[in-house]
Amino acid sequence: MSSVRMKGFRERKTLKEVLECLLPVLPRMPPEKVPTVSALGRVAYGDIRAERDVPHFDRAAMDGYAVVAEDTFKCSQENPARLRLVGECVVGKTPEVEVRRGEAAQISTGAPMPRGADAVVMLEYASLGEGYVHVYRPVAPLQNVSCRGEDVKAGDVVVAEGDVIRPQEIGLLLQCGVREISVAAKPRAAIVSTGSELVEAGEEPDVGQVVASNEYMLAALTRIYGGRPVYLGVVPDERDALRAIADKALNFDLAIFSGGTSVGKYDYMPEVVAEVGGRVIAHGLTIRPGGPTAVFLVGRKPVFCLPGFPVAALVAFESVVAPSIRKMLGAKKLDPRPVVEAILARRVPSTLGKLDFLRVKLEESKEGLVAIPLRTTGSGILSSMTRADGVVEIPEDVEGFGEGERVKVKLFPHVF
Amino acid sequence: MSSVRMKGFRERKTLKEVLECLLPVLPRMPPEKVPTVSALGRVAYGDIRAERDVPHFDRAAMDGYAVVAEDTFKCSQENPARLRLVGECVVGKTPEVEVRRGEAAQISTGAPMPRGADAVVMLEYASLGEGYVHVYRPVAPLQNVSCRGEDVKAGDVVVAEGDVIRPQEIGLLLQCGVREISVAAKPRAAIVSTGSELVEAGEEPDVGQVVASNEYMLAALTRIYGGRPVYLGVVPDERDALRAIADKALNFDLAIFSGGTSVGKYDYMPEVVAEVGGRVIAHGLTIRPGGPTAVFLVGRKPVFCLPGFPVAALVAFESVVAPSIRKMLGAKKLDPRPVVEAILARRVPSTLGKLDFLRVKLEESKEGLVAIPLRTTGSGILSSMTRADGVVEIPEDVEGFGEGERVKVKLFPHVF
Numbered sequence A, B: 001m002s003s004v005r006m007k008g009f010r011e012r013k014t015l016k017e018v019l020e021c022l023l024p025v026l027p028r029m030p031p032e033k034v035p036t037v038s039a040l041g042r043v044a045y046g047d048i049r050a051e052r053d054v055p056h057f058d059r060a061a062m063d064g065y066a067v068v069a070e071d072t073f074k075c076s077q078e079n080p081a082r083l084r085l086v087g088e089c090v091v092g093k094t095p096e097v098e099v100r101r102g103e104a105a106q107i108s109t110g111a112p113m114p115r116g117a118d119a120v121v122m123l124e125y126a127s128l129g130e131g132y133v134h135v136y137r138p139v140a141p142l143q144n145v146s147c148r149g150e151d152v153k154a155g156d157v158v159v160a161e162g163d164v165i166r167p168q169e170i171g172l173l174l175q176c177g178v179r180e181i182s183v184a185a186k187p188r189a190a191i192v193s194t195g196s197e198l199v200e201a202g203e204e205p206d207v208g209q210v211v212a213s214n215e216y217m218l219a220a221l222t223r224i225y226g227g228r229p230v231y232l233g234v235v236p237d238e239r240d241a242l243r244a245i246a247d248k249a250l251n252f253d254l255a256i257f258s259g260g261t262s263v264g265k266y267d268y269m270p271e272v273v274a275e276v277g278g279r280v281i282a283h284g285l286t287i288r289p290g291g292p293t294a295v296f297l298v299g300r301k302p303v304f305c306l307p308g309f310p311v312a313a314l315v316a317f318e319s320v321v322a323p324s325i326r327k328m329l330g331a332k333k334l335d336p337r338p339v340v341e342a343i344l345a346r347r348v349p350s351t352l353g354k355l356d357f358l359r360v361k362l363e364e365s366k367e368g369l370v371a372i373p374l375r376t377t378g379s380g381i382l383s384s385m386t387r388a389d390g391v392v393e394i395p396e397d398v399e400g401f402g403e404g405e406r407v408k409v410k411l412f413p414h415v416f
Helices: A003-011 A014-027 A166-173 A212-224 A239-249 A269-275 A310-329 B001-009 B015-025 B167-175 B214-224 B241-247 B269-275 B310-329
Strands: A031-035 A064-068 A081-089 A101-105 A120-123 A126-129 A132-135 A156-161 A181-184 A189-194 A226-234 A254-258 A277-285 A294-298 A301-306 A339-344 A355-365 A369-374 A390-394 A406-411 B031-035 B064-067 B081-089 B104-105 B119-122 B126-129 B132-135 B155-159 B182-185 B188-194 B228-235 B254-258 B279-283 B293-300 B301-306 B339-344 B357-365 B367-374 B390-394 B404-412
Touching: A014 A031, A014 A277, A014 A294, A014 A310, A031 A120, A031 A254, A064 A081, A064 A132, A101 B064, A120 B064, A120 B241, A156 A166, A156 B404, A166 A294, A166 B310, A189 A212, A189 A239, A212 A226, A212 A254, A212 A301, A212 B167, A239 A254, A254 A310, A254 B167, A269 A277, A269 A294, A269 A301, A294 B254, A294 B367, A301 A310, A310 A355, A310 B167, A339 A355, A339 B119, A339 B339, A355 B104, A369 A406, B015 B228, B015 B279, B015 B310, B064 B081, B188 B214, B214 B254, B214 B310, B241 B269, B254 B310, B269 B279, B301 B310, B310 B357
Parallel strands: A081 A101, A189 A226, A189 A254, A254 A301, A339 A369, B081 B104, B188 B228, B188 B254, B254 B301, B339 B367
Antiparallel strands: A031 A181, A064 A101, A064 A120, A081 A132, A126 A132, A277 A294, A294 A301, A339 A406, A355 A369, A355 A390, A390 A406, B031 B182, B064 B104, B064 B119, B081 B132, B126 B132, B279 B293, B293 B301, B339 B404, B357 B367, B357 B390, B390 B404
16 A cells, blocks of 8 residues: 555656646536526626616617707707707606607606607707707717617627626626526535644644644635535544545545645555545646645546645645636636736746745835745745735746746735 | 705816825724634734744654754765664654654654754655664754744734735634634625616516616625625615615615716705715716716715716726725725736727726737727626726826737736
8 A cells, every 4th residue: 555655756747737637537517596696706607698688778878868860960059950849758767758850858868768769969069948959069870879789689698608707797697687697516625634733723732733724724715716615624644534534525526635645654645545446646746835735536526635734735725726626617717816927026046847836925116016035945834825915936947037037926816 | 955966076086086085084994803714805903913833842844853963963975873763753742752862763744853852854864774763964953843933923913904814814823823813894885776767686677777786786896895785775866765765874884876976857866965964075086987976975984876887886886985995994905906917909099187997808918918998988888897807097197098008907806
């Protein structure tokens, strides 16, 4: 069995290799129906089409007078068109009035156009007196009119497959008469902390013990990326306990184990996963931090063993777990983190053959954004993550970046 | 009373003027205690300090052998130091073994250092045989040791006043023994849709009627920016009804009215708000879309009347409501939207004296990000918002941007 442990670390893979191997195999989550009003942040399952035209009637786009455009064609400031006022069209009501040649009706923005009229003269280009409207500027047919279906036509795709529902999508969908939509079900992620040194966050740790904190960080990340975390608790580095929890974790859509993936004596996880039928996708990645990450598939179910060090766990999550969750959701963008350009404040060396994740803090300057590298030694230095705004990726074939060099900073998923 | 209506639009203010007038007056939300594990996205009220050192004991940073560094000072590949193996230090347990001169103890990453030892020799620079450890490379005192408090010291500020709690803050706080934190209470926002043309989203609209959809979009935005939306429903453009709902809305921390702020005949909102003691901060802004926005203060409580057109409502929300909510939360960044640079795909004209919000779609190209302006005519064209990734602001004193010009794009608050 120890061969499994040893084998993994001899076969470190690049992040790209792992994702190319893993992502195509992952199962897509099934759809579920949710009310449009509660769909914020969900991923559309299939194209969503308008159920009615928007607007669903011709309406005035300006306050003014509904007219027959032709009546105004030859008018001017000196020679206004003189139209008889025949009524008023108000917002929210089907107009009873009809406008014929030589006539006009008062109309408010958003009110339905009266029969007969085909344009709206703006308030400022007309005057009213003794039952007549004087128009000082010609309008073309359909001018200042929002026509039925101008914004969206019934049957149009308003939200495409894999798009994320934002506030504006909620607004548009409701306007289009779509009150319920199909979204990808949220993948349920089992989260387990492994390590004999761990005690639950509520307890006081002895010397040698460490408070379990990764799982709550990983749960928050899972939530942000669209999954539903279920925390299964702390498990000691013991074969039987690990085997039992692995069985339990496989009832979920994916499983995230934190801790227990180095080549140390007590790291049983890789062999436990192998025992429940797991196939090794990678044991060890050429990323830093986060190298001691293992990725398995049990059937098509992904199992991630993330390093125990918090910073390494965070980097590994964003590198392999986050895109997996997005893939299972069917999201168009697997990595939705915004990327900004910045000037590197000082030289940063990097090892060839490693994809380095440099934590940086962003500051404004006259020359633009500046990326200040944070202390990177010691992957346990979680405070480098709390001071950071994002990461700069230094590719495997690059020996580092120089001071003043323009770099791309991937911002942490921001929660307001 | 009609003087109030007319007055407002003669006094259009710039966005900057309005915010300078409004933000300093807004009340800060009181603190509330929440469990650290459920604090994602909340804003810290006051500095949060570590309750214990991290790590809270000296521990090995590598797998290897705990030694007295001095014993290794003169060793080399050819002339290894020979140390007697006296025991083992494992993760999670207080070591019983003590290491004296000439001795070594096996140790795993994360295990507490045994008494006497002051450095760890990495596995790869040592070999084990017949009860002795051979060390081939010198180590300095404290090398490969994470010292107590190295990451964080008890009493250190780990999250500063006004910071947003992200996954990594949750992790670090738990490690520091902080299980409960003070955060700003979420401002409760009353949301009201006004307009006689409106019917609730569940109903089928007649000709002339429009489905209420803004309120759900505004509720989603309120949530994203850290508020707690409470939807009070649709109210017709009638004085008494508006007055009654205004009284109700003033029981909340802020109030957002959608619709009813143009100078049309049926727009009672500004005078209703004046009647309940509201002070006009601005009625009409020099922004586009979103111009017909009114901002009032009733005491120190902000009341926003946003235009009824969805796109205008969205722009107005992000311009004035969002920074107000962030200010009330005490957040450091009032505008947390990420800003990226892009090349404008085509010339866009803009009116002098207006702050224009140009909706753009971002696309990758060889030259970097390209911002493609979306159709901007007709503020009802909500689909321009659903196709957009963000907005480019064209300042009041700029007549537009040219094709190929580098512009800053404010990304929509992204919900994954």
